[in-house]
Amino acid sequence: MAFVNGLVCRECGREYPAEPLNVCDFCFGPLEVVYDYATISEVISRDRISKGPISIWRYEDLLPSNGDDPVDIMAGYTPLIKARGLGKRLGLNNLYIKNDSVNPSFSFKDRVVSVAATKAVEFGFETLACASTGNLACSVAAHAARAEVNAVVFIPSDLERGKIIGAAIYNPTLVSVKGTYDEVNRLCSEIADNYPWAFVNINMRPYYAEGSKTLGYEVAEQLGWRLPDHVVIPSASGAMFTKIWKGFNEFACLGLLEGVEPMSFGADQNTAHHPAVTTRMHMTQAAGCSPIATAWNSGQTQIQPVRPDSIAKSLAIGNPADGIYALRVINNSNGSAYAVPEEDIVDGIKLLAETEGIFTETAGGVVMSGLKNLADSGAIKPDELTVVYITGNGLKTQEAVEGVVDPLMVKPTMTSFEEELSLRERR
Amino acid sequence: MGKQRVKFTFIGDLVKEPVIYKLGRDFKIVTNIRRADVQEDMGWVVLELEGEDDEIRRGLQWVGTTGVRIDPVSGDVIDG
């Protein structure tokens, strides 16, 4: 049994039934899931969660579908690793990495898609679709395979090979669009009006987006039912950023955190803020596509859309749908936003690989460089508990780091090897 | 007759241009504003356009030439 009352418009508060809808008919604002928290608070407990499956479905009580028969390729419950080497390098003694690059299709998107696919099957859809900057296409195709439904995934044609192959291998209908992501998005919204398909990020969006809350729940659970002092997150639309914050506040309001008294959610579930949630939310974007960070740093309450030009293609959304909500979260959490210079992205990828043995994609390079900036500037103090979210896998964006390949070229003889080795050592 | 939901974003001096007025005047399109936030040097308007599909297409093409950014509303898509 899912504890969902329906959907509500984020802007005007009008209510809708829990159907495949994403936009308010009246004001065209985005719709969000409304939960029956009173009942949830009666059933949920740390013990119940701990005994659940080793996937996002351990949090089924707080997801818009019950976990009885989910479309599940085991998204979530990824490692939270104490980062000793990286911490030493940055002067942070209490640093953790949430390594979401090891999800089944190698990005955090499996969390949102598992929820969206489950709802799509529940609603009776036979085709799962999406507009994607890459990672989502991989995840939608994989979950459609698992659910035995059709997949149609739309991507901009200039994507990295790793993402194209990473989606194509599941045999979806792959549509490569000659244009930017924002143009792919425009096309898909037209298609969504005309085809009876479940577009995970269009008509399934209210359900889909909820999946990202599990990134908040897991970190809290893995830290022993506590919240970090700081989190550092890569953003494109800003949806995941706002949902991690929502996840922290749900746990607090439901009394699941150590030493925290439960509290009512108040009139607007989506903006509930428990005073015990003092985590500072730090957003990172790539300078070549940083509409949210730019708005924050210039004190704007609106987002000025941009035309993306960044090597962090997974973050290249010029018109972020959740941008203004993300600005409010930064504000409410006393957080920050930083636009990482493009030339620092690859350095960020290398820093994580060389200190922690984790190979992340360009989005991870962005978040790493953002973390370094926060540490260097003193915004994060050495002993503060900090979690950095690594959301995608480096094997998907190999083009960005091809320069690292510089082997010793040797003949199969001892002399040749020793010659080349000493040349290298003198370099 | 068809309907289309769109978001116009105005940047800088465009905020002062009567783009929506002209869209209704010069094309056979009914414009129906649902939500807006207009500030001194930036603004957006979410609206519904009603008219023949071809007319809406021509109207939007013209809006595009003014420098106003057009995004779909149901495509307030969030992914990556």
Ligand SMILES: Cc1ncc(COP(=O)(O)O)c(C=O)c1O
């Ligand atoms: C690896 C990765 N990290 C982060 C994001 C940003 O997520 P959001 O659009 O929810 O801000 C995306 C996708 O957009 C992504 O693919």
Ligand SMILES: [Zn+2]
């Ligand atoms: Zn509304």
